[in-house]
Amino acid sequence: MPFTKYTNLDFDQIKESIKDYLRANSDFTDFDYEGSNMSVIIDTLAYNTYITAFNSNMTVNESFLDSAVLRENVVSLARNIGYVPRSRTASTANIAFQVGVSTATPTATLQAGLVCVGAQEDTTYTFSIPESITSNVDSVTGIATFGTGTDPITVYEGTYVRNQFTVDGSLDQRFVLDNPFIDTATIVVYVKGVGDVGIGPEYKKIDNIIGITNTSETYLLQEIQDEKYELLFGDGIFGRKLEDGNEITVDYILTNGKSGNGPANFSYTGSISDSLGNLLTINSTPAITTVQGAINGGDIEPIDSVKYFAPRLYSAQYRAVTARDYESIIQTIYPNTESVSVVGGEELDPPQFGTVLLTIKPKNGDTVSDFDKEQILTKLKSYSLAGINQKILDLKVLYVEVDSFVYYNTAAVEKASDLKTRVMDGLTTYADSNDINKFGGRFKYSKVLNIIDGIDKGITSNITRVTIRRNLKAVLNTFAQYELCFGNKFHINPKGLNIKSTGFKVAGNSNLLYLTDIPKKDLDGNLDGSNMGDIAIVREDLQTGDKVVVVKSAGTVDYFKGEVILTTINITETSRINNIIEIQAVPESNDVLGLKDLYLVFDISNSTINMVKDTITSGEQISGVGYKVTSSYTNGDLIRGWSQLGLIRR
Numbered sequence: 275m276p277f278t279k280y281t282n283l284d285f286d287q288i289k290e291s292i293k294d295y296l297r298a299n300s301d302f303t304d305f306d307y308e309g310s311n312m313s314v315i316i317d318t319l320a321y322n323t324y325i326t327a328f329n330s331n332m333t334v335n336e337s338f339l340d341s342a343v344l345r346e347n348v349v350s351l352a353r354n355i356g357y358v359p360r361s362r363t364a365s366t367a368n369i370a371f372q373v374g375v376s377t378a379t380p381t382a383t384l385q386a387g388l389v390c391v392g393a394q395e396d397t398t399y400t401f402s403i404p405e406s407i408t409s410n411v412d413s414v415t416g417i418a419t420f421g422t423g424t425d426p427i428t429v430y431e432g433t434y435v436r437n438q439f440t441v442d443g444s445l446d447q448r449f450v451l452d453n454p455f456i457d458t459a460t461i462v463v464y465v466k467g468v469g470d471v472g473i474g475p476e477y478k479k480i481d482n483i484i485g486i487t488n489t490s491e492t493y494l495l496q497e498i499q500d501e502k503y504e505l506l507f508g509d510g511i512f513g514r515k516l517e518d519g520n521e522i523t524v525d526y527i528l529t530n531g532k533s534g535n536g537p538a539n540f541s542y543t544g545s546i547s548d549s550l551g552n553l554l555t556i557n558s559t560p561a562i563t564t565v566q567g568a569i570n571g572g573d574i575e576p577i578d579s580v581k582y583f584a585p586r587l588y589s590a591q592y593r594a595v596t597a598r599d600y601e602s603i604i605q606t607i608y609p610n611t612e613s614v615s616v617v618g619g620e621e622l623d624p625p626q627f628g629t630v631l632l633t634i635k636p637k638n639g640d641t642v643s644d645f646d647k648e649q650i651l652t653k654l655k656s657y658s659l660a661g662i663n664q665k666i667l668d669l670k671v672l673y674v675e676v677d678s679f680v681y682y683n684t685a686a687v688e689k690a691s692d693l694k695t696r697v698m699d700g701l702t703t704y705a706d707s708n709d710i711n712k713f714g715g716r717f718k719y720s721k722v723l724n725i726i727d728g729i730d731k732g733i734t735s736n737i738t739r740v741t742i743r744r745n746l747k748a749v750l751n752t753f754a755q756y757e758l759c760f761g762n763k764f765h766i767n768p769k770g771l772n773i774k775s776t777g778f779k780v781a782g783n784s785n786l787l788y789l790t791d792i793p794k795k796d797l798d799g800n801l802d803g804s805n806m807g808d809i810a811i812v813r814e815d816l817q818t819g820d821k822v823v824v825v826k827s828a829g830t831v832d833y834f835k836g837e838v839i840l841t842t843i844n845i846t847e848t849s850r851i852n853n854i855i856e857i858q859a860v861p862e863s864n865d866v867l868g869l870k871d872l873y874l875v876f877d878i879s880n881s882t883i884n885m886v887k888d889t890i891t892s893g894e895q896i897s898g899v900g901y902k903v904t905s906s907y908t909n910g911d912l913i914r915g916w917s918q919l920g921l922i923r924r
Contacts, residue, residue, distance in 0.1 A: 288327075289320040339581055346499050348577045356482060357584035359497055360609040361458040364430040364529035365571030367392070367401060369540060369564055370421030374557035375411055379548035382418035383408045384427075386525065387434035389544040390562055392537025399534050399568070400543075401429040404460040404525055416557075418546070426565040430460055431537075432529030439522040453528050454501040459609075460527040463493055463505065465520055473523045483512045490514060501574060531573040535638055538567030569638050570610040570646075579605075594630075594657040604634065607653040608646065612637045615713035615871045632666045633713070635873050640669050671745065672760060673877040674710075674717045674866050675858070676701075678726060678738040681888040686732035690885040693730055697883050700725045705876035715874030719864035734888045740864045743877070744838075746855040748778065748845040756829075756843075760836035761869035763862040766793055768801055773809065773831060773838065774914040776856045777849035785813045786849065787824060788913055789840075789857060791831045805834040814913065836861075858914050 293316065335341040339351040349359055369390065375382050384407045391400050407427060409418045421427035432455075439449050451461075466474030480492045492513045494506040505524065508514045516522075540562045546554045586602040594600050600616045615633040619626030634642050634650070642650075647666045654664055680697060687693050704725055709716055719740065726736045744758045764772060773791035780787060793807040809829035812821045829840040838857060848855050868874030 285320055285324045288323050289316060292316050292319055292323075339584065342581075343577075345501070345577050348580050349497050352580050352584040353496055355584060355588040357580070357587055358458075358481075358495060359580045360572075360575035360606070361497075361503070362455055362529050362531040362574050363570065363572035363609045364432045364457040364460065364527050364531070365534040365536075365568040366428050366430055367537065367540070367564065367568040368421070368426035368428055368566040369562050370419075370423060370426045371542060371560040371562045372417050372419050373542075373546060373560040374415070374417050375546060375548070375554045377411065377413055377416040379411055379550075379554070380413075381408050381549045382411050382554065383547045383549075383551075384420055385545040385547060387545070389429050390540040390542050392540045392568060394534075394536035394568075397533075399431050399530065399537055400433055401431055401537075401540065401568070402434040402527055403427070403429055404434065404462055404527055421565070423563070423565055429540075430457065430527045430529065431534035431568055431571060432457065432527040435526055435528055437524040437526075439524075441516045441518055441520040441522065443518045449505040449507075449522060449524075450498065451503045451505070451524065451526070455528045455530070456503055457527045457529045458495060458503060460525075461495070462525045464523040464525075465491070465507075465516065466523070467517065467520050474521070477507075486512045488512070488514065529571065532571045532637075534571040535568055538564050540564060566643075570636065572609055572637055575609075593659065594654060594662075595659065599657075600630065600632065603654070603657050604632070604650065608634065608642075608650050610636045610638065610646075613712045613873065615873070617871050628662055630662060630664045631871070632664055633669055633871050633873070634666065635669055635713070640671065642666065642669075667871070670759075670872050671875055672762075672866070672868050672872040673743040673745075673875050673880070675741045675743060675877050676722065676738050676881045677741070677884070678736055678882070679884045679886050680726060680733060681735045681737075681886050681891075682730075683732045683734055683891045684887050684889075685891075687730065693732065694883050694885050696729050697726055697733075698878065700729050701876075701881070701883075702878050705878050710874055710876045713868060713873055714870055715868040717866040717874065717876060719866075734891045740861060740866065741858045742861050742866055743856055743858040743880075746840075746857055748848055748853045748855055750848075750853055751781070751844065751846055753842050753844045756840040758838045758857060759869070759872075760838070760859060760861075761872050762836045762866055764831070764833040764836050765860040765862045766801060766805070766807075766833050767860075768793060768795070770807070772833075772860050774858050776854075776914050778845050778855050779847040780811070781844040781846050783824065785824070787811050787813050789828075789838075789855075790821070792826070793833070805832065807831045807833065809838060809840060833862075856914055 296316075336344060336347045337351075339348065342348045342351060352359065373382070384403065386403055386406045388400055388402050391398055393399070407420060409420050411418045435453065437451060439447075441447065461479065463477040463479070464473040464475065465477055466472070475491055477491045477493050479495055480486065480490075481494075486492060486508070488508070488510055490508065490513050492508065496504050496506065498504050505522070507516050542560050542562055546556060548554050583602050583605055586598055587606060589598075594603055601614045604614050605611050611634055613635040617631045617633075619629030619631065632650075636642055650666060651664055658664060678697075680694070682690065682693060701722065704710070704721060709718060709721070717740075719738075722738060723736060726738065727733055742760055742762060744760060746756055746758060748754075748756075766772065770792045771790055773789060775789035777786040777788060779785070788811070790810055790812055791807045792810050794802045794804050796802040807830070808827045809831055810823055811825040811828045812823050814820075815822050828843060829838065831838050836859070838859075845853075845855075850856060866874070
């Protein structure tokens with residue numbers, strides 16, 4: 275009898291294995307397997323074997339975290355190592371309003387639940403609070419103030435829900451929250467025992483049992499099937515054990531997650547009670563002031579993310595030591611995290627021992643609010659080692675821009691504008707890839723060239739220039755120093771003009787000014803080899819367009835390190851909004867790397883695609899006379915962006 279391979283999962287292979295087995299039997303040696311009813315039997319056996327083998331293979335795959343594909347199984351395996359996937363996250367808005375009630379009550383309470391509604395793209399979203407907020411009432415005006423511009427209240431996108439359970443020890447009881455759209459960060463749990471008033475004391479959510487005693491009023495949370503959540507309470511050894519008759523009250527917010535981002539105009543729909551708990555009739559509908567529109571909403575953690583972070587959080591063992599530890603823990607305590615950069619103080623120049631510098635890229639926007647920074651640092655304390663200080667730095671973004679000249683065969687392309695759109699779409703896809711949009715990302719020049727050439731057979735070639743950009747956030751009307759690190763070696767043009775900027779004004783000068791570079795040279799007028807240069811402040815002569823040097827040395831440029839430093843300067847105005855000065859440079863290498871603390875972005879919106887007729891390939895000019903040749907070097911213009919003359923320049 276021949277050896278049978280039981281690992282074959284292909285139907286035809288299984289069928290042939292059955293035939294080989296039968297042929298080994300003398301009774302079936304000369305049997306016609308294809309022309310008899312035996313073929314049907316063999317097909318049936320093969321099909322049954324195939325289905326059984328497939329199910330067995332899938333069962334084995336679903337038993338391991340890295341190969342499981344069903345969310346229920348991935349979550350279950352992650353639960354075995356103490357990982358709870360991130361829930362949906364309600365977008366939050368910061369608001370403030372005043373409401374006239376009555377001078378008869380010393381306090382007014384904004385009831386938990388619906389507070390206001392906001393609209394985004396023709397869809398109305400409700401915003402609620404998970405806990406009531408009490409404010410003093412002005413004894414003269416009868417006005418209660420809820421939030422201010424500097425201390426607003428936070429409202430959560432979604433619906434306020436309350437679940438209640440009664441403990442029955444005779445049952446195999448589970449406390450399951452039946453709604454799959456819960457923001458678990460808004461869950462508040464109360465347990466009323468014998469002799470307790472109201473709904474009882476609040477129980478605290480914990481992530482592990484370290485430091486928990488038999489009297490700790492705590493609970494654990496875990497995701498179960500269908501994206502629902504279950505509450506787990508103590509057993510009398512780790513955490514207080516529930517008793518028969520205890521009443522559990524659970525408040526939380528049901529949210530739409532990411533789709534709830536955006537609303538910035540709100541209409542009041544809340545309820546307010548007096549100091550005795552009686553609902554009040556307000557004098558007029560209050561006008562709501564929006565301090566911060568709705569941001570930071572997110573969807574439930576996908577299974578790929580669970581697979582990645584669960585073993586890493588487990589390896590961290592609830593302590594933050596390595597960079598990977600911080601990456602996993604911050605993703606857990608701040609669900610709005612898209613990417614994290616961790617730099618040890620010992621890597622700095624000069625070193626800052628005992629310090630960890632964190633940079634966080636949120637999923638929505640580029641800035642982590644001061645409030646969120648404080649919350650993250652507070653939560654990190656329970657994970658960090660004694661003597662280690664954490665600092666959260668503002669996001670530093672390195673932008674990559676291209677100026678591409680795309681040559682095309684006019685005989686093979688109907689409309690150059692349509693081809694240009696397809697090129698932009700292809701580059702946009704690459705800009706959204708995993709190569710980019712992360713700390714330590716890499717812009718791969720050869721990929722960009724291949725993407726452009728591969729868009730259409732009518733494209734004959736492309737010459738693509740690369741520039742890099744950092745945005746300087748100016749502190750207006752204040753003397754300040756600025757340092758921008760690009761993390762990539764600069765190309766040195768002996769004539770300068772490698773560094774360009776958008777316009778700005780300084781104290782004592784009404785002209786629109788710009789930054790440029792002047793490389794260091796020896797007495798013979800050649801580069802001196804120091805890889806250094808001066809940063810000059812210049813203006814444009816409105817008549818001739820020539821540059822006029824205003825300040826010859828306003829800082830330094832280190833071409834080797836890719837660093838621009840401005841000495842003390844008082845900037846009063848910028849041509850870009852939000853007090854931004856865009857500073858660009860030409861990198862020495864067309865492959866651009868994001869440093870560990872630089873978030874790399876391929877900026878398509880500030881990139882340019884120029885469609886150029888390839889007259890040789892099309893046959894218009896066989897000799898090549900009049901063929902346009904484009905340099906691969908970008909330089910020569912003084913100004914980045916627009917000037918006072920309204921000229922578009924690169």
